[in-house]
Amino acid sequence: MDAIEDKRAIISRLKKDMLLWQGFRPPEIHQKRMGLGPVERAFPNGVFPTGSVHEFISMSREDAAASSGFIGSLLASLMQHGGVCLWISTAMVLFPPSVKAFGVEQPDRILFVRMNREKDALWAMEEALKCSGITAVIAELHGLDFMQSRRLQLAVEKSRVTGFVLRHHPHTIDATACTARWRIRPISSHLENGMPGMGFPRWEVELLKVRNGNPGKWQIEWSAEGFVPITGEARPRVPLQRDRKIG
Numbered sequence: 001m002d003a004i005e006d007k008r009a010i011i012s013r014l015k016k017d018m019l020l021w022q023g024f025r026p027p028e029i030h031q032k033r034m035g036l037g038p039v040e041r042a043f044p045n046g047v048f049p050t051g052s053v054h055e056f057i058s059m060s061r062e063d064a065a066a067s068s069g070f071i072g073s074l075l076a077s078l079m080q081h082g083g084v085c086l087w088i089s090t091a092m093v094l095f096p097p098s099v100k101a102f103g104v105e106q107p108d109r110i111l112f113v114r115m116n117r118e119k120d121a122l123w124a125m126e127e128a129l130k131c132s133g134i135t136a137v138i139a140e141l142h143g144l145d146f147m148q149s150r151r152l153q154l155a156v157e158k159s160r161v162t163g164f165v166l167r168h169h170p171h172t173i174d175a176t177a178c179t180a181r182w183r184i185r186p187i188s189s190h191l192e193n194g195m196p197g198m199g200f201p202r203w204e205v206e207l208l209k210v211r212n213g214n215p216g217k218w219q220i221e222w223s224a225e226g227f228v229p230i231t232g233e234a235r236p237r238v239p240l241q242r243d244r245k246i247g
Contacts (some may be wrong), residue, residue, distance in 0.1 A: 083135030
């Protein structure tokens with residue numbers, strides 16, 4: 001039994017060393033978990049990777065709205081102790097006060113930047129990610145190739161700012177250097193005791209890829225208590241093909 005435990009300890013140490021070699025920094029002691037439950041356990045060391053770039057794929061307006069709400073709930077945790085966030089877009093379809101419904105106590109700390117061209121939005125995101133005084137940067141884009149994503153990733157590796165790229169109706173889904181690729185879909189809410197109206201937002205959260213982690217699919221609800229898992233562990237999924245054309 002001791003020999004088996006020694007082997008497990010060696011393997012665990014090697015995995016941690018490999019993460020360090022690949023640029024993943026382990027969480028500091030004071031870092032707060034995001035409360036994502038089984039979703040968070042899919043990441044290395046069971047911690048949501050801050051100081052990295054996350055890519056969100058949305059194929060419809062409903063998906064885009066669900067992704068914006070999900071990102072807003074993540075910002076609530078990231079900005080819990082203050083900090084400023086930049087939300088960059090060429091269309092600005094988000095209703096700014098709505099982020100308060102997802103736990104952002106000071107929505108005035110989110111600065112909305114409107115750009116005329118997507119090229120300018122990408123440039124603004126890269127420059128903002130270089131500023132260590134910013135907590136998070138979100139950019140709404142259509143296209144993102146590997147070289148562009150690599151530039152964003154290099155920026156956050158120095159500043160430790162967290163980046164979110166919300167891609168609306170991408171024509172292709174190519175390989176990127178982002179730490180994780182998400183797809184968020186809205187699902188029906190639940191009403192207690194047949195009460196009229198609408199229940200808490202519910203999402204189908206899918207990790208299409210995650211560096212050194214375990215992709216999967218979950219259903220979660222956002223409530224006054226934060227994230228609440230609806231289903232248990234992740235279900236198996238078929239890996240997304242690279243360079244696949246979207247309908």
